[in-house]
Amino acid sequence: MASMQIVLAAKNVEAQYVEMMVPLYSYGCERKVKKALSHIKGIYSVNVDYSQQKVTVWGICNKYDVLETMRSKRKEARFWNPEDNVEMEKPMSAPKDHSIFKPSLALMKARSFSLKAWKKVFTRSNSF
Numbered sequence: 788m789a790s791m792q793i794v795l796a797a798k799n800v801e802a803q804y805v806e807m808m809v810p811l812y813s814y815g816c817e818r819k820v821k822k823a824l825s826h827i828k829g830i831y832s833v834n835v836d837y838s839q840q841k842v843t844v845w846g847i848c849n850k851y852d853v854l855e856t857m858r859s860k861r862k863e864a865r866f867w868n869p870e871d872n873v874e875m876e877k878p879m880s881a882p883k884d885h886s887i888f889k890p891s892l893a894l895m896k897a898r899s900f901s902l903k904a905w906k907k908v909f910t911r912s913n914s915f
Contacts, residue, residue, distance in 0.1 A: 802831060805850040806867035807842045807857055811835070816861075823860050827853065841867060 811817055817835045820842055824833045830846035830853075842864075844853055850871070857864040865872050 800847055802845055802847050803850070805844040805848065805853050807844075807854060807864055808840055808867050809842045809857060809861050809864045811837055811840055811861075819860055820857070823856060824853065827856060 809820060811820070814837065817837055820835055821833050824830060824842070824844055827846075827848060829848045830844055832845045834843040834845075835841075836843070842857070850866070854864060854866065
């Protein structure tokens with residue numbers, strides 16, 4: 788993620804602020820976040836507010852690339868603005884019914900039996 792290239796879309800590209808809500812559990816997490824984000828090309832500054840659990844990045848960057856880099860360190864990271872999070876969510880496809888193809892638990896256990904175990908099962912079942 789840190790080796791992403793900046794592609795300028797126009798001549799007048801301005802720096803932007805990207806605000807994210809990131810769960811920080813210790814001051815070590817704060818250092819880890821700063822280190823991960825400061826290595827992205829085009830980032831001018833990274834401000835981490837531990838008390839608000841907020842990370843603010845300023846620079847010429849794609850905010851989705853910044854969030855992707857942040858999610859590599861903290862999976863629960865999301866944009867501070869809820870409208871931006873809606874754009875990130877992938878459309879949910881229709882749930883597939885896998886119950887037809889899913890073998891029963893008994894069959895799954897039976898497949899793991901060794902030949903010796905199979906012999907025991909069949910000798911016990913025919914010993915009436």
